[in-house]
Amino acid sequence: MALRGALWRLLLDPHRRAVVSACRAQGTAAAARCDNEKVASKSKTQKVQFNWRDGLDLEGLLTEEEIMIRDSFRTYCQEKLMPRILMANRNEVFDREIVSEMGEMGVLGPTIKGYGCAGTSYVAYGLIAREVESVDSGYRSVMSVQSSLVMHPINAYGTEEQKQKYLPKLARGEILGCFGLTEPNHGSDPSGMETRAKYNPSSRTYSVTGSKTWITNSPVADVAVVWAKCDDGKVRGFILERGMKGLTTPKIEGKFSLRASATGMIVMDEVEVPEENLLPNVSGLAGPFGCLNNARYGIAWGALGAAEFCFHAARQYTLDRIQFGVPLARNQLMQKKMADMLTEITIGLQACVQLGRLIDAKRAAPEMISMLKRNSCGKALDIARQARDMLGGNGISDEYHIIRHVMNLEAVNTYEGTHDIHALILGRAITGLQSFTVGK
Amino acid sequence: MSGRVLVGVKRVIDYAVKIRVKPDNSGVVTDGVKHSMNPFCEIAVEEAVKLKEKKFIKEVVAVSCGPQQAQETIRTALAMGADRGIHVEVTGKDYDTLGPLQVSKIFAALAKKEDAQLLILGKQAIDDDCNQTGQMTAALLDWPQGTFASEVSLEGDKIKVVREIDGGLETIKINTPAVLTADLRLNTPRYATLPNIMKKKIAQVKPADLGVDITSRLEVLRVDEPPQRLAGVTVETVDDLVAKLKESGTI
Numbered sequence: 001m002a003l004r005g006a007l008w009r010l011l012l013d014p015h016r017r018a019v020v021s022a023c024r025a026q027g028t029a030a031a032a033r034c035d036n037e038k039v040a041s042k043s044k045t046q047k048v049q050f051n052w053r054d055g056l057d058l059e060g061l062l063t064e065e066e067i068m069i070r071d072s073f074r075t076y077c078q079e080k081l082m083p084r085i086l087m088a089n090r091n092e093v094f095d096r097e098i099v100s101e102m103g104e105m106g107v108l109g110p111t112i113k114g115y116g117c118a119g120t121s122y123v124a125y126g127l128i129a130r131e132v133e134s135v136d137s138g139y140r141s142v143m144s145v146q147s148s149l150v151m152h153p154i155n156a157y158g159t160e161e162q163k164q165k166y167l168p169k170l171a172r173g174e175i176l177g178c179f180g181l182t183e184p185n186h187g188s189d190p191s192g193m194e195t196r197a198k199y200n201p202s203s204r205t206y207s208v209t210g211s212k213t214w215i216t217n218s219p220v221a222d223v224a225v226v227w228a229k230c231d232d233g234k235v236r237g238f239i240l241e242r243g244m245k246g247l248t249t250p251k252i253e254g255k256f257s258l259r260a261s262a263t264g265m266i267v268m269d270e271v272e273v274p275e276e277n278l279l280p281n282v283s284g285l286a287g288p289f290g291c292l293n294n295a296r297y298g299i300a301w302g303a304l305g306a307a308e309f310c311f312h313a314a315r316q317y318t319l320d321r322i323q324f325g326v327p328l329a330r331n332q333l334m335q336k337k338m339a340d341m342l343t344e345i346t347i348g349l350q351a352c353v354q355l356g357r358l359i360d361a362k363r364a365a366p367e368m369i370s371m372l373k374r375n376s377c378g379k380a381l382d383i384a385r386q387a388r389d390m391l392g393g394n395g396i397s398d399e400y401h402i403i404r405h406v407m408n409l410e411a412v413n414t415y416e417g418t419h420d421i422h423a424l425i426l427g428r429a430i431t432g433l434q435s436f437t438v439g440k
Numbered sequence: 441m442s443g444r445v446l447v448g449v450k451r452v453i454d455y456a457v458k459i460r461v462k463p464d465n466s467g468v469v470t471d472g473v474k475h476s477m478n479p480f481c482e483i484a485v486e487e488a489v490k491l492k493e494k495k496f497i498k499e500v501v502a503v504s505c506g507p508q509q510a511q512e513t514i515r516t517a518l519a520m521g522a523d524r525g526i527h528v529e530v531t532g533k534d535y536d537t538l539g540p541l542q543v544s545k546i547f548a549a550l551a552k553k554e555d556a557q558l559l560i561l562g563k564q565a566i567d568d569d570c571n572q573t574g575q576m577t578a579a580l581l582d583w584p585q586g587t588f589a590s591e592v593s594l595e596g597d598k599i600k601v602v603r604e605i606d607g608g609l610e611t612i613k614i615n616t617p618a619v620l621t622a623d624l625r626l627n628t629p630r631y632a633t634l635p636n637i638m639k640k641k642i643a644q645v646k647p648a649d650l651g652v653d654i655t656s657r658l659e660v661l662r663v664d665e666p667p668q669r670l671a672g673v674t675v676e677t678v679d680d681l682v683a684k685l686k687e688s689g690t691i
Contacts, residue, residue: 106636107634
């Protein structure tokens with residue numbers, strides 16, 4: 001980008017700083033030696049250099065378009081999101097403008113075709129999630145909710161009128177949405193939800209009553225896709241709009257995780273929802289689960305983005321910090337930790353690419369997504385904690401960012417299906433026996 | 441007027457990369473090195489897209505000369521909002537010796553072929569720092585030129601250009617068609633949006649098709665790194681400093 005931005009970016013961007021200092025460290029003498037070796041070995045086959053930033057050549061599995069999308073969005077994340085996150089997280093402030101900015105870039109609802117959306121592959125969606133989460137999981141949550149939990153249900157289950165009415169505005173980030181499934185008394189067991197939607201034939205409306213909690217975006221959302229049990233006992237989705245009588249969205253205070261994104265409740269007291277706002281093309285839990293799977297896939301990529309940031313940051317810190325006369329990175333304990341991080345991230349990403357390709361080919365099963373969401377989140381949380389430890393005292397300062405990822409990943413590991421719940425989903429697939437409930 | 445603007449974009453080694461000279465001193469190492477669009481070319485594309493958004497012009501065409509990889513650079517321009525791209529294929533030895541004179545001949549031919557109203561380029565490329573292509577192209581076309589532009593406004597069929605010169609700022613008014621070269625403060629380039637990245641309208645053309653001879657009249661004799669900076673020497677007093685300077689023959 002513009003030269004004037006270059007210096008500012010070099011100063012503020014830990015990634016770039018790493019690249020620049022590594023380059024500076026190389027020096028002419030080392031470079032000359034390197035070239036001589038290359039010239040000498042030209043007669044034999046070219047030696048493949050291991051790239052610790054991309055252990056199994058993920059780059060080679062991407063299309064040119066996906067690489068361009070990733071690079072362009074990475075530049076935006078590093079230049080526009082990274083400078084904001086320190087204070088946004090510290091002061092628990094949600095920058096609503098980022099939604100409009102992301103909308104301008106076309107990254108909201110990227111896999112949807114038409115309605116002002118980009119229509120990219122699922123792999124591209126994953127790459128986008130990875131880039132934004134490498135800055136902050138809260139920002140990626142906002143993006144995931146808008147794309148997978150609000151735009152996707154409207155696109156997959158809504159009427160043409162609903163799609164025309166909401167999708168273009170959601171894509172531009174003009175309006176912000178939220179997804180209401182979880183309740184105070186029903187988290188892992190959504191089928192037990194207490195929110196009810198009673199149909200009134202006279203006014204052709206549904207009267208929705210109940211409360212939802214832990215809803216990303218709700219305090220500032222313009223629309224809410226709420227799931228409620230209807231008179232026939234089946235769960236259906238409704239589009240609620242801010243301003244409807246009886247609808248309030250109190251903010252949840254005192255969060256230590258995802259502080260840069262606003263989280264709250266959706267409280268509904270006999271909210272009259274016109275029947276045109278019902279999502280007609282799905283009933284039962286297949287509806288919300290379809291959305292959740294869409295979001296979980298993005299999270300599988302995203303969590304590894306956060307892990308990558310922590311790994312790279314810990315690597316740079318241990319290279320710079322001198323104790324007992326040598327860099328910390330000289331120590332075996334440090335190198336072992338980094339080797340473990342490298343391995344998990346590399347393997348995790350390879351699995352994510354394969355999953356993305358399967359989804360694009362419509363050959364993916366939900367259990368695959370569960371497997372990778374669980375793996376990525378669990379491993380990322382562990383990597384972040386290890387990285388925090390490697391930074392010692394400095395690791396608890398938000399200036400070094402890792403502790404923020406540690407805090408965030410606690411939520412990421414829990415939401416969209418806890419680590420344990422996904423284990424049960426896989427267990428059921430493996431054994432044929434469900435272990436969610438105490439009944440048979 | 442056709443309302444068409446041609447923007448020249450060059451694929452150069454990324455500004456953040458540490459440049460290394462080839463062991464045979466014939467040039468710099470480019471294999472496997474990160475390349476991107478020349479920063480001043482980005483500013484040029486941004487200006488063209490802005491003019492289109494303000495409805496002063498109708499179409500932005502991005503042009504690049506080089507091997508297959510030049511298409512990446514054109515694609516970046518499309519992603520920023522250019523309407524279509526033209527890739528002038530120049531490969532191998534021809535590409536190694538491709539310089540401002542040949543590129544300006546190519547651009548001049550294309551400007552005529554595409555009936556361009558405006559040609560916008562970056563003021564210089566960060567690899568060779570020539571600052572010649574814009575000026576040469578204008579001369580070949582016998583068009584007016586507004587170089588080092590930090591502000592551009594279209595007024596009817598004339599263009600007002602504020603130029604950054606050594607003494608300050610110079611404002612000129614030139615006729616169209618014209619050549620402009622973009623300086624740093626002209627604008628801030630936008631990010632490429634996803635829908636734009638997925639556009640794929642690049643046409644392929646060879647210099648011979650345009651009737652341009654791209655043989656170089658220049659021969660690179662040698663490329664060297666700047667001399668290594670040697671360690672300094674600390675001295676205790678000013679007298680010592682003066683004595684050392686006299687010793688080395690500096691004063």
